[in-house]
Amino acid sequence: xxxxxxxxxxxxxxxxxxxxxxxxxxxxxxxxxxxxxxxxxxxxxxxxxxxxxxxxxxxxxxxxxxxxxxxxxxxxxxxxxxxxxxxxxxxxxxxxxxxxxxxxxxxxxxxxxxxxxxxxxxxxxxxxxxxxxxxxxxxxxxxxxxxxxxxxxxxxxxxxxxxxxxxxxxxxxxxxxxxxxxxxxxxxxxxxxxxxxxxxxxxxxxxxxxxxxxxxxxxxxxxxxxxxxxxxxxxxxxxxxxxxxxxxxxxxxxxxxxxxxxxxxxxxxxxxxxxxxxxxxxxxxxxxxxxxxxxxxxxxxxxxxxxxxxxxxxxxxxx
Amino acid sequence: xxxxxxxxxxxxxxxxxxxxxxxxxxxxxxxxxxxxxxxxxxxxxxxxxxxxxxxxxxxxxxxxxxxxxxxxxxxxxxxxxxxxxxxxxxxxxxxxxxxxxxxxxxxxxxxxxxxxxxxxxxxxxxxxxxxxxxxxxxxxxxxxxxxxxxxxxxxxxxxxxxxxxxxxxxxxxxxxxxxxxxxxxxxxxxxxxxxxxxxxxxxxxxxxxxxxxxxxxxxxxxxxxxxxxxxxxxxxxxxxxxxxxxxxxxxxxxxxxxxxxxxxxxxxxxxxxxxxxxxxxxxxxxxxxxxxxxxxxxxxxxxxxxxxxxxxxxxxxxxxxxxxxxxxxxxxxxxxxxxxxxxxxxxxxxxxxxxxxxxxxxxxxxxxxxxxxxxxxxxxxxxxxxxxxxxxxxxxxxxxxxxxxxxxxxxxxxxxxxxxxxxxxxxxxxxxxxxxxxxxxxxxxxxxxxxxxxxxxxxxxxxxxxxxxxxxxxxxxxxxxxxxxxxxxxxxxxxxxxxxxxxxxxxxxxxxxxxxxxxxxxxxxxxxxxxxxxxxxxxxxxx
Numbered sequence: 001x002x003x004x005x006x007x008x009x010x011x012x013x014x015x016x017x018x019x020x021x022x023x024x025x026x027x028x029x030x031x032x033x034x035x036x037x038x039x040x041x042x043x044x045x046x047x048x049x050x051x052x053x054x055x056x057x058x059x060x061x062x063x064x065x066x067x068x069x070x071x072x073x074x075x076x077x078x079x080x081x082x083x084x085x086x087x088x089x090x091x092x093x094x095x096x097x098x099x100x101x102x103x104x105x106x107x108x109x110x111x112x113x114x115x116x117x118x119x120x121x122x123x124x125x126x127x128x129x130x131x132x133x134x135x136x137x138x139x140x141x142x143x144x145x146x147x148x149x150x151x152x153x154x155x156x157x158x159x160x161x162x163x164x165x166x167x168x169x170x171x172x173x174x175x176x177x178x179x180x181x182x183x184x185x186x187x188x189x190x191x192x193x194x195x196x197x198x199x200x201x202x203x204x205x206x207x208x209x210x211x212x213x214x215x216x217x218x219x220x221x222x223x224x225x226x227x228x229x230x231x232x233x234x235x236x237x238x239x240x241x242x243x244x245x246x247x248x249x250x251x252x253x254x255x256x257x258x259x260x261x262x263x264x265x266x267x268x269x270x271x272x273x274x275x276x277x278x279x280x281x282x283x284x285x286x287x288x289x290x291x292x293x294x295x296x297x298x299x300x301x302x303x304x305x306x307x308x309x310x311x312x313x314x315x316x317x318x319x
Numbered sequence: 320x321x322x323x324x325x326x327x328x329x330x331x332x333x334x335x336x337x338x339x340x341x342x343x344x345x346x347x348x349x350x351x352x353x354x355x356x357x358x359x360x361x362x363x364x365x366x367x368x369x370x371x372x373x374x375x376x377x378x379x380x381x382x383x384x385x386x387x388x389x390x391x392x393x394x395x396x397x398x399x400x401x402x403x404x405x406x407x408x409x410x411x412x413x414x415x416x417x418x419x420x421x422x423x424x425x426x427x428x429x430x431x432x433x434x435x436x437x438x439x440x441x442x443x444x445x446x447x448x449x450x451x452x453x454x455x456x457x458x459x460x461x462x463x464x465x466x467x468x469x470x471x472x473x474x475x476x477x478x479x480x481x482x483x484x485x486x487x488x489x490x491x492x493x494x495x496x497x498x499x500x501x502x503x504x505x506x507x508x509x510x511x512x513x514x515x516x517x518x519x520x521x522x523x524x525x526x527x528x529x530x531x532x533x534x535x536x537x538x539x540x541x542x543x544x545x546x547x548x549x550x551x552x553x554x555x556x557x558x559x560x561x562x563x564x565x566x567x568x569x570x571x572x573x574x575x576x577x578x579x580x581x582x583x584x585x586x587x588x589x590x591x592x593x594x595x596x597x598x599x600x601x602x603x604x605x606x607x608x609x610x611x612x613x614x615x616x617x618x619x620x621x622x623x624x625x626x627x628x629x630x631x632x633x634x635x636x637x638x639x640x641x642x643x644x645x646x647x648x649x650x651x652x653x654x655x656x657x658x659x660x661x662x663x664x665x666x667x668x669x670x671x672x673x674x675x676x677x678x679x680x681x682x683x684x685x686x687x688x689x690x691x692x693x694x695x696x697x698x699x700x701x702x703x704x705x706x707x708x709x710x711x712x713x714x715x716x717x718x719x720x721x722x723x724x725x726x727x728x729x730x731x732x733x734x735x736x737x738x739x740x741x742x743x744x745x746x747x748x749x750x751x752x753x754x755x756x757x758x759x760x761x762x763x764x765x766x767x768x769x770x771x772x773x774x775x776x777x778x779x780x781x782x783x784x785x786x787x788x789x790x791x792x793x794x795x796x797x798x799x800x801x802x803x804x805x806x807x808x809x810x811x812x813x814x815x816x817x818x819x820x821x822x823x824x825x826x827x828x829x830x831x832x833x834x835x836x837x838x839x840x841x842x843x844x845x846x847x848x849x850x851x852x853x854x855x856x857x858x859x860x861x862x
Contacts, residue, residue: 036752089518162581
């Protein structure tokens with residue numbers, strides 16, 4: 001077990017390093033730099049004094065060769081210091097720490113909703129004896145996955161906020177403001193959960209041991225929940241890692257549509273002005289969240305299925 | 320296979336429901352519109368209340384000297400006072416914190432006499448020392464303070480003559496400085512604020528003497544202003560003496576245009592910024608919203624030609640492009656109602672603007688004959704060629720205004736009709752400065768807001784950045800002279816001459832004036848544009 005964990009940690013570090021390095025390369029290769037982006041802020045195109053820009057580049061260290069910059073940033077990042085945002089002058093860590101609670105609220109609420117709704121849909125769709133109802137329910141997830149998040153968001157706002165005036169259209173004050181964004185984000189995610197769980201349930205329900213259970217006289221509900229779901233849930237659990245990635249990506253759109261503060265909004269802003277330190281911080285944070293989610297899934301596996309034994313030699317692939 | 324039709328059914332149902340929802344929305348909105356009209360009878364302004372204003376973006380900084388973006392300036396303008404104010408109707412500079420002033424005949428020394436009794440919100444007095452501290456600190460703020468630094472170019476220092484008299488000096492004539500003192504960029508800040516670093520000022524904000532103070536802000540979320548109690552040194556232009564009417568103003572950052580317009584109509588906010596042509600019909604439909612528009616002064620949206628490019632060195636080509644553009648069509652199809660086609664390189668709201676629409680009249684026949692005479696003959700694909708060279712230009716643009724792409728695509732069609740090929744290249748906003756400095760472009764699309772004609776000198780003088788690579792010549796002389804002239808009549812003649820030279824030589828192709836459009840609920844009154852088409856909220860009240 002210990003060897004396994006050490007191996008996984010090594011993998012995690014490699015993933016973080018790769019994410020950091022690739023994002024740095026992309027940002028350095030882009031034409032322009034954060035200092036001139038800052039000077040070009042706003043709508044207007046007034047000329048800026050080149051000497052002054054040069055002085056600022058020196059101040060922020062953007063005049064150094066990329067390799068030197070990279071090693072410097074990396075060295076500090078290892079110690080947890082991601083530098084200051086070029087755009088606002090605030091430390092990257094506190095910028096992200098301020099935004100994180102809002103994104104966590106949003107993604108946690110959306111994940112809970114997604115698992116609840118997606119799970120219920122899959123269970124009911126596979127349980128119902130009516131063929132037409134099953135087909136209708138089974139077709140909902142593909143609709144949910146294919147609708148663009150921003151469209152769902154705008155439609156919900158239009159109906160529930162502008163027309164019925166039940167919920168606020170923007171902001172992150174109070175629980176009411178969380179409902180629309182969480183539902184918006186939960187729809188595609190829940191659809192993914194439902195798709196996978198339903199498929200997996202259908203396969204499992206054809207297994208011989210389910211036949212055995214039925215033959216022994218177990219009721220339909222008991223067979224469904226006690227025998228089939230437990231086994232069918234395993235592949236769905238594997239997806240949680242991917243779902244975390246999806247939710248993070250979705251938060252970029254949802255936070256923009258609903259004018260919420262959070263990591264997604266910070267990302268959009270930082271990318272627009274090529275704020276390298278903030279983008280790097282976001283990338284490392286995203287990679288970390290992804291790696292941790294997958295690690296957690298791997299560690300939960302054996303608890304659900306005693307047949308799975310975690311060893312260093314054969315780490316389970318987590319997709 | 321059975322899934323696809325199913326989802327179409329669901330979609331159709333949804334669409335029907337939405338259509339129903341939309342018509343209900345219209346009806347309710349009309350109802351409340353009638354109600355407001357009835358209430359609007361009581362016309363006496365009343366104090367109190369909170370104004371919710373939704374804007375599209377957040378500049379990441381709460382120091383008015385380091386922000387240029389309108390959305391954030393709307394809020395920050397309210398926390399600082401300026402030495403002078405500018406009358407939006409006449410362009411005249413009038414008293415604010417300075418009761419009166421003298422400008423030396425060579426336009427190098429400006430002496431301001433401050434009104435007594437004004438204080439910053441930290442209790443310190445607004446005196447000559449504060450003027451000196453503010454102006455001494457601004458040039459050291461760095462790239463984000465581009466505007467302030469430009470206004471103070473050549474600044475040699477401020478002499479504290481006595482407690483209420485400050486003498487500001489420049490090493491060269493700087494006539495634009497007087498107007499610059501009316502802008503938010505040179506709004507006075509307390510001496511304590513000037514001792515902070517640029518980054519601190521951005522994150523902690525500054526202390527000003529304005530009718531509102533910065534109560535709190537949340538990055539990407541909101542900026543909250545509170546009324547300054549005891550305020551009594553407002554601009555001579557304002558209707559109400561003393562404190563502002565509103566207790567509070569909350570600027571919320573709402574990036575989605577559709578959410579902004581819906582929030583205004585459903586009463587979740589009182590006013591919104593950045594209204595586009597597409598939002599107008601929805602906003603007008605309810606009848607409970609007023610649209611307010613004003614052209615931004617300064618350099619209009621134009622094709623900034625690189626005059627050193629071989630194709631563009633020929634005045635005939637530039638002049639042909641100038642008359643091949645149908646400005647009326649562009650304004651009508653793309654820009655908010657009330658926008659005007661360019662009639663000079665300066666917008667009509669700029670002081671010393673002169674109408675040169677004769678040079679800018681759409682005349683494809685004239686464009687064709689100019690190009691024919693210059694030896695450009697239509698080729699097989701309709702694009703003109705001369706000695707094997709195609710008349711093909713690249714226009715660089717940035718996504719800093721939603722109107723940019725459709726405008727340029729229309730220009731592309733209009734120029735193609737006279738045989739000029741335009742290729743459009745969108746670049747990230749982060750690259751504007753780099754492209755300007757490198758000179759590696761045929762033409763740049765953009766505008767600059769400034770309520771003083773000296774913007775022509777900063778943009779087109781070959782002695783300065785010379786972004787558009789003009790040859791030194793008569794224009795330089797005229798622009799330098801207007802910068803050294805304080806006599807209004809003489810300056811008018813010089814600025815007209817400069818506009819005329821630019822129009823006749825087609826150094827740049829003026830196209831359309833940028834119009835700032837706001838949506839304001841009918842229950843909000845006296846939300847006024849100031850001279851730079853930003854807003855002042857001191858006089859604003861809610862019924």
